[in-house]
Amino acid sequence: MEKNLFEVYRTSQLQSPSLIVGWQTRDIGKIGSKVTNFLKEKLGGLEVGEVKPLGFFPLGGAVFKDDLIQIPESKFWACEKNNLLIFKSNGPKYEWYKFLNTVLDFAEYHCKAKELYTVSGTVSSIAHTTPRRILTVSNQSQFQEGLRSYGLEDMDWEGPPAISSCLLWVAQRRGIPGASLWPEVPFYLATKEDPEAIKLSLSFLDRRFNLDLDLGELDLEIRRQNEKIAQLREENSEVNECIGILERGLSLGEDEQMKLAKEVSELLEKRGD
């Protein structure tokens, strides 16, 4: 373990906590960042440490977005009452394997974390009105069995891995049980927030860890977003037809998909979402 790769701010009182990880890079439906933010805010998470950026992120200048300087962030929060360790980070640009091992070094050796959950959105061709599912991947069959009663769906996939899959694999090599949760996000909400998928992920974590979360504010967001899209459907027959096709379980052509994504994206930007 290379201790100089991370910084410990304070010693936590966690006892074999569960590690919950969200990524804010390529964050489909903003699931990773919103779920981790919600948990640390509502559960009184205390900053306990970080993975230092040197060697993992390009540090040749500062990126800004919406006039705000962005810095690569890789921080840990301890929610002591609920025995959760939260990690929110940008995906590393370099040395992914060393970075992910550093995350697990901090969690395992410093906080004695016993298991891992990653939360990220997966793009789906469903309509936003269709009930979302959480597709799940576990790195140990016994751990998978322990999640059976939560109504999660098994995932099947072969293709390029995202950073969550890499973390799950590194954890598997180290004998840390874990699962990646992939709530479905309608493709036309992928670059925006998807409060429905965020709520679904939080509901699972709420039940899994008996967190007693109040998810009422998310219901409000879901209602507002659905109303906006409903209004767009009334105003724009093409959008209405496209979503209707998706609601019937059919798929759209590439051009139609692009157009729908553009219209919804513009709507949510224009109206301040």
Next chain:
Amino acid sequence: MTIKLYKEPKLEKPDLIVGWPGIGNVGIIAVDTLRGQLQAEELGEIEPWDFFYPRKVSIKNGLMEDLKFPTNKFYYQRVEEKDLIFFIGEQQPTEGEGAYSKGEKAYQMANLVLDVGLEFGCQRVYTSGACVSLIHHQMKPRVRAVVSSETLAREVKKYQNTILMSQMEGKVGEGVITGLNGLLLAVAKKRGLESICLMGEIPDWLSQVPQPYPKASKSVLEVFAEILRIRIDFMALDYMTTQIEEIIEKIYEKFPSEMKEKYDQRKFITQVEPGAITEEDAKWIEEHIDELFKKGDKEDGEKPV
């Protein structure tokens, strides 16, 4: 960074023959064909995760099966009283952009490959690649060589169809061998090993297309056959060459007549800047290559999982 050896055979001063992908995959095709023909056995590998991001994840019924990485494998075989170790890297490690290695990762990879060679008493290293040349595609590519010592230079001159870079008219014997096929030679020299790079000629206008150029690989293999005193079956390579040549000929047929005439001079005058194509010609070729070499599959961006 770990080397994993599956076995520890007793080898006597083996030569190390190394191949990575590069222009026209000339080098790696030659080295891998040689490895295959000699039925070299697996010896070990360099664990990939410090060098590469995985290519693929396999998930079945909700369980993670594995991540797949580019392979970096060692093989060994004995031929005609000569022991050989092969190293085949499916990809060059890069830091950031580009297909060719540079920087710390490349240096580390080169040293790991040589660590294995030295562990088995290796004294000589061969790499192979492509040499972008002003040749005609209908000509037999020559093999150009760069070596680590004068003694080796004298040896290489004896090989068939092989010339040292300094023997080219109009050349001063200076240049750069990009990526690990080059860097390995330098690191080998630094670590006291003899090193030879055998580069098959590829026509300049074909050096940027995403297709192999097996004709040059064959030239390199013929030299390896001479060095190792072995017979090689070129049937598979010849078949691949025929298929690629068909595509190349289709492009060639569409060359504007003036350009074709100029390019054809290359068949009769070799060595001295024959029928160099102009910027305008190059632009025309580039545009048409895109049409004819267009890949069937779209390469998608990163998937969510």
